[in-house]
Structures are given as C-alpha cells and as structure tokens.
Amino acid sequence: MQNYFNYFTEIEERFQQRRGAILLLSTLDWALIETWREAGIPLDAVLRGIDAAFDKYEARQKRGNVRRVNGLAWCAQAVMEAAEEMKEAAVGTASGAEQGQESGFEHERVAAHLEAAAASLDSATVAPDACRATAARLRELAGEVRSPAGKTIDLESLERSLTVLEEKLYAALTAAAPEELLVGLKEHAARELAPYRSRMGAVQLRQVEQQFVHKQLLVEYALPRLSLFYMSQQ
Numbered sequence: 001m002q003n004y005f006n007y008f009t010e011i012e013e014r015f016q017q018r019r020g021a022i023l024l025l026s027t028l029d030w031a032l033i034e035t036w037r038e039a040g041i042p043l044d045a046v047l048r049g050i051d052a053a054f055d056k057y058e059a060r061q062k063r064g065n066v067r068r069v070n071g072l073a074w075c076a077q078a079v080m081e082a083a084e085e086m087k088e089a090a091v092g093t094a095s096g097a098e099q100g101q102e103s104g105f106e107h108e109r110v111a112a113h114l115e116a117a118a119a120s121l122d123s124a125t126v127a128p129d130a131c132r133a134t135a136a137r138l139r140e141l142a143g144e145v146r147s148p149a150g151k152t153i154d155l156e157s158l159e160r161s162l163t164v165l166e167e168k169l170y171a172a173l174t175a176a177a178p179e180e181l182l183v184g185l186k187e188h189a190a191r192e193l194a195p196y197r198s199r200m201g202a203v204q205l206r207q208v209e210q211q212f213v214h215k216q217l218l219v220e221y222a223l224p225r226l227s228l229f230y231m232s233q234q
Helices: 004-019 027-038 043-063 072-089 107-122 128-146 148-152 155-176 179-199 202-220
Strands: none
Touching: 004 027, 004 043, 004 072, 027 072, 027 179, 027 202, 043 072, 072 179, 072 202, 107 128, 128 155, 155 202, 179 202
16 A cells, blocks of 8 residues: 555645645544544545545535534545445455555664554553563564564565554453443543434444543553554664
8 A cells, every 4th residue: 555654644734735724633533543543544535535525615615604513523424435435446456565665763763663653552550561571472573573584674665564553452451441440431432423423323333432442541540542644863
C-alpha cells in the first residue's frame, strides 16, 4: 500500500484542508482512523471519501445553513462507499510493485521507537507482569531490527507483530482496570459517537468504541502506543 506509514497524517491533513480550518483530531477521530487501517481500507479510499463528503456538504451549504463539520466521523459513510467502489474497480489488479517504496523508516529509528516503548512499559504500575513481558519482547524485536539480517525485515510484518502485542496488552489492562473506569470510558465513547450513529454501521460503531476505550486506557496509565504509525518522525 503506497504511503502505508503516512496513513494517519495524510488523512488528518486532507480533513483539515477540506474543512478550511485547523481542527485537531479528537481521540474518537484517531480511533476511527485505526478501524479503517485495521480493516484494510486503502488510504486513497479514505481520502476520496473525505472529498466526497465535503463536496456534498458544500453543495448543501449553498442552499442554506448547515451544521459545521466538527469530526472525521461525519465522513465515515462516504469513506466506506469509496472503499467499496475501489474494491469493485480493482478486481483482478495488483499493487505489489508499490512495496519497497515506503521508506523513511530507517532501521535505527524503528529500533529506538521499540526501545523507548519498552522503557515506558518497564515503569508501569498497572498489569506489571504483562507490561514487562511486552517490554522484553519489544527489546527482542529492536535487536532483530538492528542485526545484520534486520535490513530484510518487512515493516508491515513487524507492524502486525506490534498489533498482536498491543491487543494482548489491552486485554491485560482491561482485566486490571477498575470497573468504574471502564464504565466511564464507555459512556464517554457513547457520548462522542452519538452525533454520528446514523453515519456508521453497528459493527463499525463497536469497533470505534473499542479503539476509543483502548486509547483512553493507555492515556489513563501513561503507556505508549507500540505501532510504527506512532513513531516519532524526528
């Protein structure tokens, strides 16, 4: 997938460009982007969906006052429609030639990202066993990236490993978190999602709510994201 590791930033920039004003994406917006990414929605489909949603919005705006677009979830339905259209149009085609064009992800920066996440997990006070086990695995992966054989490591495969580690960590955090905290996070997610329920299917709503709760758990306990999408660009 072209621009695989620019997925988040390109979506954010396109949404801000079409909205016509800088609006920092909310936790809900980032959770929605993650559901698209994990569902394999191509970046081009998301960008086309955003454009289509704003084209319709601008057409309605000319006919009278409409509410200001304040969240990416407003574009959710158009994104799914664009993804379906691209899927139908792409039957029988392949894009494997694009792989290997990703770069910018130098191996040393990848290893440093993994080690920084491991250091943060070492100091965790919640689910300490799971956090330390995850930290140990991250250091193993960092060593593999730095090894002579690391030059052949497929970053998308590494990202899948990090996704699995995150899922296991979420399970441990959920088990350790107080009931009232989890209930509060779900209620927060429900309030944030309320204006967009008509634009998302039931499955997508559940996925976004889950992502929202997971992200907020990490914020609550000051724990890092493992995904390479969150790696510093410095």
